[in-house]
Amino acid sequence: MARLNSVSDLDALRKDILSRRDPKKTKVSVCSGTGCRAYDSEKVIESLKSGLNTHGLNDKVDLVTTGCHGFCELGPVMVIYPEGIAYFKIKPDDVDEIITGTLSQGKVVDRLLYVDQEGNVQVKEHDIPFYKHQNRVVFGNNQLIDPENIDDYLALDGYQALATCLGSMSPEEVLETVKKANLRGRGGGGFPAGQKWEATRNAPGDVKYVIVNADEGDPGAYMDRSILEGNPHSVLEGMLIGAYAIGCQKGFIYIRQEYPLAVEHLDRAIEQMRELGLLGDNILGTGFDFEISVHRGAGAFVSGESSALMSSIEGKVGEPRPKYIRTSISGVHGCPSDLNNVETWANVPVIINKGVDWFTAIGTEGSKGTKIFSLVGKVNNTGLVEVPMGMKLHDIIFKIGGGIRDGKKFKAVQTGGPSGGVIPENMLDLPVDFDALDKVGSMMGSGGMIVMDEETCMVDVAKYFLEFLADESCGKCVPCREGITQMLHILKMICAGEGQPGDLELLEEVAAMTKECSLCALGQSAPNPVLSSLRYFQAEYEAHVNDKCCPAHVCKDLITYHIDPAKCKGCGKCLRNCAVGAISGTKKEPHIIDLDKCTKCDTCFMVCPPKFSAVTKLSGKESIA
Amino acid sequence: MSYSLAKVDQIIDGYGADKEALVQILLDIQHEFRWLSRETLLHTADRLGLPMNQLYNVTTFYKHFSLVPQGRHAVSVCVGTACHVRGATRLLDRVAQGFKLSPDETSADEKFSLKTVSCLGCCALGPVMVVDGKYMSNPTSNEIAKVVEECE
Numbered sequence: 001m002a003r004l005n006s007v008s009d010l011d012a013l014r015k016d017i018l019s020r021r022d023p024k025k026t027k028v029s030v031c032s033g034t035g036c037r038a039y040d041s042e043k044v045i046e047s048l049k050s051g052l053n054t055h056g057l058n059d060k061v062d063l064v065t066t067g068c069h070g071f072c073e074l075g076p077v078m079v080i081y082p083e084g085i086a087y088f089k090i091k092p093d094d095v096d097e098i099i100t101g102t103l104s105q106g107k108v109v110d111r112l113l114y115v116d117q118e119g120n121v122q123v124k125e126h127d128i129p130f131y132k133h134q135n136r137v138v139f140g141n142n143q144l145i146d147p148e149n150i151d152d153y154l155a156l157d158g159y160q161a162l163a164t165c166l167g168s169m170s171p172e173e174v175l176e177t178v179k180k181a182n183l184r185g186r187g188g189g190g191f192p193a194g195q196k197w198e199a200t201r202n203a204p205g206d207v208k209y210v211i212v213n214a215d216e217g218d219p220g221a222y223m224d225r226s227i228l229e230g231n232p233h234s235v236l237e238g239m240l241i242g243a244y245a246i247g248c249q250k251g252f253i254y255i256r257q258e259y260p261l262a263v264e265h266l267d268r269a270i271e272q273m274r275e276l277g278l279l280g281d282n283i284l285g286t287g288f289d290f291e292i293s294v295h296r297g298a299g300a301f302v303s304g305e306s307s308a309l310m311s312s313i314e315g316k317v318g319e320p321r322p323k324y325i326r327t328s329i330s331g332v333h334g335c336p337s338d339l340n341n342v343e344t345w346a347n348v349p350v351i352i353n354k355g356v357d358w359f360t361a362i363g364t365e366g367s368k369g370t371k372i373f374s375l376v377g378k379v380n381n382t383g384l385v386e387v388p389m390g391m392k393l394h395d396i397i398f399k400i401g402g403g404i405r406d407g408k409k410f411k412a413v414q415t416g417g418p419s420g421g422v423i424p425e426n427m428l429d430l431p432v433d434f435d436a437l438d439k440v441g442s443m444m445g446s447g448g449m450i451v452m453d454e455e456t457c458m459v460d461v462a463k464y465f466l467e468f469l470a471d472e473s474c475g476k477c478v479p480c481r482e483g484i485t486q487m488l489h490i491l492k493m494i495c496a497g498e499g500q501p502g503d504l505e506l507l508e509e510v511a512a513m514t515k516e517c518s519l520c521a522l523g524q525s526a527p528n529p530v531l532s533s534l535r536y537f538q539a540e541y542e543a544h545v546n547d548k549c550c551p552a553h554v555c556k557d558l559i560t561y562h563i564d565p566a567k568c569k570g571c572g573k574c575l576r577n578c579a580v581g582a583i584s585g586t587k588k589e590p591h592i593i594d595l596d597k598c599t600k601c602d603t604c605f606m607v608c609p610p611k612f613s614a615v616t617k618l619s620g621k622e623s624i625a
Numbered sequence: 626m627s628y629s630l631a632k633v634d635q636i637i638d639g640y641g642a643d644k645e646a647l648v649q650i651l652l653d654i655q656h657e658f659r660w661l662s663r664e665t666l667l668h669t670a671d672r673l674g675l676p677m678n679q680l681y682n683v684t685t686f687y688k689h690f691s692l693v694p695q696g697r698h699a700v701s702v703c704v705g706t707a708c709h710v711r712g713a714t715r716l717l718d719r720v721a722q723g724f725k726l727s728p729d730e731t732s733a734d735e736k737f738s739l740k741t742v743s744c745l746g747c748c749a750l751g752p753v754m755v756v757d758g759k760y761m762s763n764p765t766s767n768e769i770a771k772v773v774e775e776c777e
Contacts, residue, residue, distance in 0.1 A: 218706075219704070219706050315645040316683070319686075376748035468743070577766060603719065606765060
């Protein structure tokens with residue numbers, strides 16, 4: 001690849017790429033993100049490659065291996081353009097029919113199409129409710145781009161925003177644009193990115209840094225990974241624009257080593273940028289110099305905190321420090337450092353290309369643009385969804401998510417991960433933006449949205465988050481280290497049936513102390529999952545403490561497994577599958593569980609055929625009866 | 626893989642023996658040999674001119690580092706939030722029972738290591754067990770026993 005020495009060189013390259021592409025040509029886009037790979041999408045791609053070869057279709061069809069499309073529930077996912085035909089749950093054996101049917105004769109393979117809960121079939125991707133209600137500003141290009149091929153990004157106006165900034169805008173104008181767009185941090189806090197940029201720009205010092213925070217630690221969110229895996233250049237372009245506005249020559253990308261595919265695609269993208277002269281000295285002949293280095297995190301949730309992350313970049317342990325002096329004044333090596341999240345950076349080129357008015361027309365008064373959520377848990381359509389800020393929770397969960405699995409009843413939705421809270425059913429009309437979520441005791445966080453049904457125990461969920469945080473607290477400050485440990489201890493006792501009167505009040509007291517006195521956001525927000533569930537689901541806590549009952553039948557110490565003799569037909573499935581030999585019975589006669597041997601592993605409950613549903617869980621007074 | 630200090634040196638040199646690249650160097654060594662031996666840590670400390678306590682500080686702080694050898698087969702159970710609400714605790718119990726290991730433990734014959742991980746991003750499959758890169762959605766005790774048998 002020849003080095004680009006000017007903005008017009010970039011335009012010429014883009015024209016050249018586009019001239020070699022026919023928009024009417026059939027393009028098959030297959031998702032090869034981590035989710036689809038778990039469903040063996042790589043085998044599907046291999047079969048496609050060899051099938052296209054055998055049928056002599058290599059010239060007529062472009063095969064694009066892309067990053068995450070978002071609809072992880074039904075992977076592996078394929079979209080055939082220009083028609084937009086979407087196929088789901090593709091097996092390698094289906095490939096031949098796709099080639100001989102759809103790609104050769106335009107015949108749609110019915111059994112691979114999307115069918116909704118009511119049995120309606122949709123051929124085209126944009127008609128599927130999961131996609132129809134989304135607004136994919138940042139995430140939309142994922143399915144059109146081979147993340148390892150910079151040409152694909154350039155063909156979709158890639159690096160156009162950078163060229164505009166370097167070629168015809170002053171750093172001050174770029175800064176003003178991002179400030180006017182009111183782009184708020186997508187990593188959790190929602191702090192205005194423009195203000196952060198400005199503080200770093202105005203801070204004294206010649207050497208300044210920009211940093212991409214890709215240490216996505218919320219154990220229920222994976223949008224940052226999917227952007228980096230699927231469209232790494234969008235983040236890199238945003239970062240370069242930020243560096244230009246702030247006045248930096250060097251940037252860091254801090255990414256979890258648990259995301260090997262994202263690291264690989266990022267490294268490849270950086271290499272390609274270097275080849276084109278989009279990194280290094282005198283980028284596009286404009287006199288702007290910039291270098292990037294990639295740092296892999298070695299597994300520490302707290303290292304996603306800004307001061308901890310910067311200490312980790314310096315090769316030390318990633319512990320937070322008190323922020324009397326902000327990192328925008330004194331960050332990496334004591335130099336002014338601006339840190340923004342992956343999704344925030346990926347929004348920057350969009351704002352420059354489409355303009356402030358376009359961007360601020362999306363969203364609510366205080367939160368502009370879109371947000372990507374990982375819609376997961378007990379919802380029908382699991383996946384990544386990008387919606388305009390202000391969309392109602394109800395619409396996200398029921399219109400896009402298709403409602404609750406297995407016809408169960410909605411109970412709550414958890415947003416904000418370990419720092420967020422649960423939101424009950426009567427608040428489903430809540431418009432989702434930074435401020436509204438804050439007000440009800442939760443937070444936007446990085447965008448985890450975990451849907452819970454009647455079989456989810458809220459006490460257990462609070463315990464779950466505290467277990468995670470107890471493990472991840474760095475232990476530097478006492479309120480966080482001890483506060484989380486003590487709250488966890490109380491919750492463990494409650495879940496074990498050893499809760500005592502006064503426990504809930506004590507829990508609230510410890511929570512208030514932890515919130516007030518902790519050094520960093522990890523500890524300050526750690527009580528949120530407990531406090532919000534106590535606020536909305538107090539009766540469930542009381543049932544655990546007073547009646548030794550887990551109404552959702554989750555807490556192991558409070559439940560027993562039981563086979564209903566009236567329903568059991570003696571098929572023997574549970575008996576054969578029980579790993580500890582706790583089930584006895586003769587064929588075609590009701591079986592019995594020996595509670596002394598039962599380890600409550602749930603296997604019998606799982607394998608009992610749904611037409612019998614003879615295995616039940618009992619708790620509290622139910623067990624005695 | 627058996628340890629070779631020559632390979633360790635090669636990794637250190639790849640980063641120009643830069644003190645600040647400590648975490649990156651250790652990640653590469655861990656990736657190469659699946660654990661960090663005492664000898665390697667001493668050698669790395671020596672090469673980078675860092676006190677050994679800083680290396681212990683770093684290797685015990687970050688989860689990814691292991692100061693004991695890891696098993697030939699990596700078994701992990703996702704305990705991310707989505708998997709948790711869909712029954713990851715029960716799955717972890719079954720996996721621990723099947724492999725006769727507790728989380729973060731390696732079998733005496735160094736055959737299996739069991740780990741928990743937070744969100745693999747395949748929440749639609751959850752709860753999920755991964756053995757040597759192969760994903761299984763909510764396996765039963767019998768299915769887990771079969772995997773144990775199949776591993777050599």
